[in-house]
Structure formats: C-alpha cells, structure tokens
Amino acid sequence: LFGISRCGIFAYLDYCLGRIPPIKRRKDVSIYVATIEKANSLLNSFIETSELDRIGLVVVDELHMIGDGSRGTIIEQLLCKYLTKGFGQIIGMSATLSNIDELAGFLRAYVFSTTFRPVELHEFVRIGQTMWKVTPSGELELNAELPPNVCFATIFAHLQRLSKADPDGLCQLLIGVIPQRSVLIFCPTKKNCESVATLIAKCVPEDVRKRKLEEKKKVLAAMKEDCEGQLSPALENTILAGIAYHHSGLTHEERKHIEAAYSEGILCVVCATSTLAAGVNMPARRVIIKSPTVGCSPLGKAQYLQMIGRAGRAGFDQKGDSITIIRPGLEERQFRAMLSSPMISCSSGLASLEYLSSFVMDLVTLKVANSVDSLCEALTHSLLYAQVGYAAVRNAVVEAVEKLKTEALIVEDSEGTLTSSQLGAATFVANLSPLEAQRLATDLSASLNNGLVFSSHFHLLFTIAPYDAACAVDWDLFHTLYLALSDSEKKLLSSYGIPEHVIIQYIVKKKRLAILRDQLDEKMEELDAFGIEFSEIEERVRSYQRGDAAAGVAAAL
Numbered sequence: 316l317f318g319i320s321r322c323g324i325f326a327y328l329d330y331c332l333g334r335i336p337p338i339k340r341r342k343d344v345s346i347y348v349a350t351i352e353k354a355n356s357l358l359n360s361f362i363e364t365s366e367l368d369r370i371g372l373v374v375v376d377e378l379h380m381i382g383d384g385s386r387g388t389i390i391e392q393l394l395c396k397y398l399t400k401g402f403g404q405i406i407g408m409s410a411t412l413s414n415i416d417e418l419a420g421f422l423r424a425y426v427f428s429t430t431f432r433p434v435e436l437h438e439f440v441r442i443g444q445t446m447w448k449v450t451p452s453g454e455l456e457l458n459a460e461l462p463p464n465v466c467f468a469t470i471f472a473h474l475q476r477l478s479k480a481d482p483d484g485l486c487q488l489l490i491g492v493i494p495q496r497s498v499l500i501f502c503p504t505k506k507n508c509e510s511v512a513t514l515i516a517k518c519v520p521e522d523v524r525k526r527k528l529e530e531k532k533k534v535l536a537a538m539k540e541d542c543e544g545q546l547s548p549a550l551e552n553t554i555l556a557g558i559a560y561h562h563s564g565l566t567h568e569e570r571k572h573i574e575a576a577y578s579e580g581i582l583c584v585v586c587a588t589s590t591l592a593a594g595v596n597m598p599a600r601r602v603i604i605k606s607p608t609v610g611c612s613p614l615g616k617a618q619y620l621q622m623i624g625r626a627g628r629a630g631f632d633q634k635g636d637s638i639t640i641i642r643p644g645l646e647e648r649q650f651r652a653m654l655s656s657p658m659i660s661c662s663s664g665l666a667s668l669e670y671l672s673s674f675v676m677d678l679v680t681l682k683v684a685n686s687v688d689s690l691c692e693a694l695t696h697s698l699l700y701a702q703v704g705y706a707a708v709r710n711a712v713v714e715a716v717e718k719l720k721t722e723a724l725i726v727e728d729s730e731g732t733l734t735s736s737q738l739g740a741a742t743f744v745a746n747l748s749p750l751e752a753q754r755l756a757t758d759l760s761a762s763l764n765n766g767l768v769f770s771s772h773f774h775l776l777f778t779i780a781p782y783d784a785a786c787a788v789d790w791d792l793f794h795t796l797y798l799a800l801s802d803s804e805k806k807l808l809s810s811y812g813i814p815e816h817v818i819i820q821y822i823v824k825k826k827r828l829a830i831l832r833d834q835l836d837e838k839m840e841e842l843d844a845f846g847i848e849f850s851e852i853e854e855r856v857r858s859y860q861r862g863d864a865a866a867g868v869a870a871a872l
Contacts, residue, residue: 336360345369351386355393356746362400362681371403378407378418379617381661381698388664391698392674394422398696399683410624411617413658421701434627437636440650441484442643453654461487483640485511486518488603493583494523494557496600496632500586501622503608508560511605512586513549516556523583524556530581531555534572541568554582561587561597589618598628604639607650616653663699665711671699672715673748679725680735680743687712687731724749751782765810773804777811790821 335356337347349357361367375394381387394405405422412418419426438449439458447455461484481487485500492498500515502508531554539546550569553559559573559582576582577597585597589609602625607614619639627635641650665671675690677683684690690712694700700708716733719725724739735743742752759778768774797805797818808814 336364336366339366339369351380351389351393352746355389358393358396359677359681362396362683367397367401370397370401373397373401373403373405375405375407376409378409379411379661381418382659382664384664385670387661388667388670388674391663391665392677395674395693395697396678396681396683398423399693411620411658412661414660417701418661418698421696421698433629434632435634436623436627437634438623439636439638441488441638441640442647444484446638449654453656455651455654481514481518483605485603485605485640486515488601488638489515489519489584492601493519494526496583497577497580497598498584498601498603499597499599499625500584500603500605501589502586503588503606503610505562505564505588507605508562508586508588509549512553512558512560512584515584515586516553516558519556519558526557527581528555530579531557531576534576534581538569538572541572542566557582558584558586561585563588589614589622597625598631598635599625600627600632600635602626602635602637604637607639607641607646607653613649614653616656616658619653661698663697663702665694665697665699666703668711668715668718669748669750671711672718675712675715676719676724676735676739676743676749679733680740685733687716687733690716690733719749722749722753724752754782768803768807770801770803773800774807777807788821790818794818794822 335353337345337357337360347354347357358367358370361369373394375390378390381390397403397405405424407418407422407424415426415428418424440447440449440455441461444461444463445457446459446461448458450456489498500511502511535546535551535554546569550559550565554573554576559577561570561573565573573582573585574597577585587597602623604614604619604622607619609615609618623637626637627633639650641647665674678690678693679685684693687709691705691709694708694712695705697708699711716725716727719739720727723736724742725733726736727733738752738756742749745752747755762774762778767778794815797808797815800808805815
C-alpha cells in the first residue's frame, strides 16, 4: 500500500485491540484496526500528542455508513480532522454509494468505480410458490413455479405437516445447497432469528445432523468453556444440527465461535439480523431474506444490496444467489418500488445542531481550532461543506458556538478566542455529547448535594446506568420489585420522579388498553352489522380515559 514503507497505517474496520495512545514502535510499521468510535479516539490521541504524522494512510471500509446517523457522523468528523491536520492518503471503499461525486469532493479524492463482480450473483424473489428473477433494471420476471411446500415432507420424513410448521417454505429453499454449501438467512428481529434456527434444526434430515458431529461437539465445548458453562439450550440444539443464529444478543465469545465454525464448514446455516450484512466476513452460496423488513421498517436498498452481497464471494464459491421472501399486497408493492428506486444519498450528519456542537467541542478541546473563523476553515474539509456551502456552514458554526457558550462548555475571551471549560474538557475526555454531558453533570450534582445512599448498591447502580439503555418495562413486575425495596430506596426513586402512584398509573393504563382492545376485536363485526360509526367508539374511548382514576382502577381489576 502507498507509503507503507515509511509510515503507519490507520484502518477502520470492526475490531480494536490495544491501548490508547498506542505504544510507539521504533522500527516496525504499525497497522491499527479499529471500530468507528475507537478509531476516532485513536486519532484524537495522535492530535493531542502531535504525532498525527505517524499516520500515512487511512482506509475506510463501508464508506456509505457516513450517512448512517450518529456513527456515520463520527466517520465524517474523523476524516475532517485528518484532512485538516494530517498529511497522508485516504482510501474509501463501498459497494452502495450514490452521491459519489459529493463524497469525492469532500475527500479531495479521485474516483475508481467498476461494475465488475468476480463471482456471478443471481437475484430471486419468492411470492407464494412463484419464483421471480430480478433483472438488472430492477424489474421482476417469472422464473419458475415451485411445487407445494407440503410435498417436501417426504424428504423430511420425521416432520409431519411441514407446510404448517414452515409456512414460508424456508426448508424447501435449503434443498440442494446444504450441507455441502452454506446458507445465510437474514431475519427482521433477534427473536425471529432464534425461532427460524430452531425450526430448521428440527427439519434437517439425519445425515445433516450427523455430518461433522465431533467438530460440532468441540465447538460447543469451547463455547461453554469461554462462557463459563452459560450457554442457551436452544443455541446448543441448533449447533448440533449444523445450524446457528447470530445477533447482538449473543456474547462476543459466542459470536466468535459461530463465525469460525461457519467459515470452517462445521455450520451450514446461520440465521442472522441485518447487522451481519455489514462488516462480518461470512460469505454464503445462498442468501435468503426471510422478510423485506428490518425490525418494523421496510428494507432499504443499501441494506438489501449489503445482504445479497454476501452470496457468492470471490475465493469461497463459483456462484451465488439470493432469494427474498415477500408476501403479496403492500409488502410486494414496497419491495418492487425499492428495487427500481435509486440509491439513497449520503447526507452529512453535521447538519444536526447536536452533532455539530459535539464536533465543535472536539475541535476546540484538541486545539485544532480556537475561533469561529478557524472552525469554519476546518469544516471546509467536511461533507457538510461539500453539500451546503460556506455561508450555511458559518451560520451553523455560529449557532453551535453560542449554544456551547450558553451551556458553559466553551469560553470566549474579549479577542474572540475559544477555549474549553472544565466541564467541556470533561465532556471531551468522557466522549459524551454536550446534551448527555449536561444531563449527567446535573444528575451527579444532585446526587452529591442530596447525598448518596450507601445502605445498598442501588443508588450507585442508578447513578452509572446509561441513559440510552432502552428496554420494555413490565410494570407489574416492576411494581413487585418496587415493593421489595427498602424505604430509603423507594425514597430515592420518588426523588427521581418514580413514586408508587406513577407505577400504578402505568399498570392501570396497560390493563385499560388491553380490555378495550379485546372488546373492539370481539365486537367490530357486530358494530359494522348494526351500522355504528367508528367515531362513536373513539368518543367512548376518550370518555373512558377521562373517567376518574378510582373507577379506572376498579374496572381494570
């Protein structure tokens, strides 16, 4: 690679090992392989120690992620800082870029683009029992009519009524591929991954189960050793059948062993969420997309291309194919529209005041810029500048600076020189956004002023719990656990706005909604028959919601 004989290489990929700042080697060339966040921290450490000249080449894989929310904004910030202070070369790679000219302008780069694919890939769509082929223009043309799914119960003789157990016909699509070749099945949710893997494990014939059985047992033994014996029975059963699921709910060790076993051919089917489509090197002969959704959202074109791109990788197979299972109706119309639509352009995340404020905080703390003018100069190396121009960038910078001054994160002297405050420096070191920093500082100050409760670990755990740890709360269970707390712990929750009556309100609201839903489900056909308008039902619901709390509790119970 360019410059490898005289300087280090900084690469962004999916792993990070080592310390920050890294150990400086006298003679050896260093290659740093890191996640987006660790890469940014590593670059910051080189700027702080005035050693950015150690980096001669920056390689960014999956460059299209630059338009992907907060993580994409970190890539843009990283590259902007390197373009401002660095002296090396940048190489960006992606298979799903649309506004490549804007990105080239942002990076001051030449474009090398090709449609060549070393391994042929065939795209198919399954609607019911009909197989359609995707043309280069994104149209669907009839390919074949599949036999009824129930016919394959003779192949999987131990499973009666296969069509009911496998309504999507997934097992039918595995025939002729496994166990000699591998299959990746993308599922919309983590739970669905586990369900599909369990289903296929029950369906596969005995010869697939017995294939490489000793190797499978060794994989399980290694997983149990690394996970201290804590292994899901469902995962264990699927691995013994040559199947596995892969998602963020697994531990790092579990994912590592599954990826290795799949690469070695011990596992022939892996059911995964869409996160596997980007970054993890797990190629397959066939990719099956069980549903054109990611969570509850329709599948985007970039995500779709990332998924099917796992099929037929060079060096692993001679060909590949993808099959997307869709249902007639709305799902089919959305999928057809997605196929024929252009790729979504990458937009700069720095257009958001929150992200721009965070970046301004970084630039000031790192002493890359110390005034509005120098901040604007640094941001001429951003995708934001390439997309909106200098005037818009300057207006946004002025707004961000005023916001940070108001929040006491930066200080401006009489000559217009900007420096970070003590809180601003702490925000940078903690790698927090200004919004998170303000909230955390307020909560910590409140805890210090009101006193920490040391009678148990509860208050300390409450203090360090991350704000973005989203979870679905079972309020009945929450109330049961609440009743088991000590008086001091209940008082603590009340001080944070969670007294017992609030918990009761959530329980009552949930039960009210359940009752109304059941009543409406049962009576909707009768209402239609009697000509009752739905607006009348809505008014009744509003009237019910306005009822006094005591009556609501009594009705719910």
